[in-house]
Amino acid sequence: MADAALDTVKEATAVDKSQVPTVVVDDVHIVYKVHGAGSGKGSATSALSRIITRKKSPAIREVHAVRGISFTAYKGEAVGLIGSNGSGKSTMLAAIAGLLPTAKGGIYTQGQPSLLGVNAALMNDLTGERNVVLGCLAMGMSPAQVRARYQDIVDFSGINEKGDFISLPMRTYSSGMGARLRFSIAAAKTHDVLLIDEALATGDQGFQQRSKARINELRKEAGTVFLVSHDNNAIRETCERTIWIEHGELIMDGHTDEVVRRYEKGERP
Numbered sequence: 001m002a003d004a005a006l007d008t009v010k011e012a013t014a015v016d017k018s019q020v021p022t023v024v025v026d027d028v029h030i031v032y033k034v035h036g037a038g039s040g041k042g043s044a045t046s047a048l049s050r051i052i053t054r055k056k057s058p059a060i061r062e063v064h065a066v067r068g069i070s071f072t073a074y075k076g077e078a079v080g081l082i083g084s085n086g087s088g089k090s091t092m093l094a095a096i097a098g099l100l101p102t103a104k105g106g107i108y109t110q111g112q113p114s115l116l117g118v119n120a121a122l123m124n125d126l127t128g129e130r131n132v133v134l135g136c137l138a139m140g141m142s143p144a145q146v147r148a149r150y151q152d153i154v155d156f157s158g159i160n161e162k163g164d165f166i167s168l169p170m171r172t173y174s175s176g177m178g179a180r181l182r183f184s185i186a187a188a189k190t191h192d193v194l195l196i197d198e199a200l201a202t203g204d205q206g207f208q209q210r211s212k213a214r215i216n217e218l219r220k221e222a223g224t225v226f227l228v229s230h231d232n233n234a235i236r237e238t239c240e241r242t243i244w245i246e247h248g249e250l251i252m253d254g255h256t257d258e259v260v261r262r263y264e265k266g267e268r269p
């Protein structure tokens, strides 16, 4: 082979050593099993006959939410996930967080990814204050670190802007206030991989600005951030790379401007 051609091949196959992979998603399939969704008869004899014949219960329906998605994310990247309702974005995030098993394929991550979404586990009956402390301890902070960060977290959340709400149980918070507190707790720590599900959509203008700035800081601290959102401007401002998913399949993975432009026009590659 001529030297020039050899060089071209080397260039094309060279691995950029400055890029450290943090999340590798390899041909992942995720299937939800929905119990009680079929039209099978629920009588004892039909159940017994199913056990004996080892037939699958007709009452279980399967939803194939993610169908063979593959991509690699690197340190320092902020990756947007876009797609229409029910396309599989939240499912993909939950799987990266290790909360859902894959039916096929594998997900490999560096460190423990943290999912920061509407379902993040805070205790509704406890006060905001207790939730801040417990949330921080659960993320591995020491009591001294929690004490040091506590006021910053409360100030960042803006929960106390309109009165002393932090000492009230979380069940008295509006959904936006709850989401802000969750984001503030999770964002207090540097994460290897931070997964954000629509967090920026809630909260007012001021909070959205603060959270965008914090996401950028987290990226600089060398973590990887994934953001699921229907707010294309938030994706544009926060992520340089975007993955477009439809019907559980990857439609496009590339530079945010190009992917969002095509998504908005419904122009599949």
Ligand SMILES: Nc1ncnc2c1ncn2[C@@H]1O[C@H](COP(=O)(O)OP(=O)(O)OP(=O)(O)O)[C@@H](O)[C@H]1O
Binding pocket: 032, 033, 034, 063, 064, 065, 083, 084, 085, 086, 087, 088, 089, 090, 091, 092
């Ligand atoms: N717990 C569940 N049990 C069964 N099916 C589910 C469950 N959660 C999601 N699904 C299904 O999986 C598919 C993908 O849902 P998912 O929530 O991941 O979509 P999404 O892209 O995040 O949607 P949205 O933009 O509306 O939040 C949908 O068909 C949905 O009905």
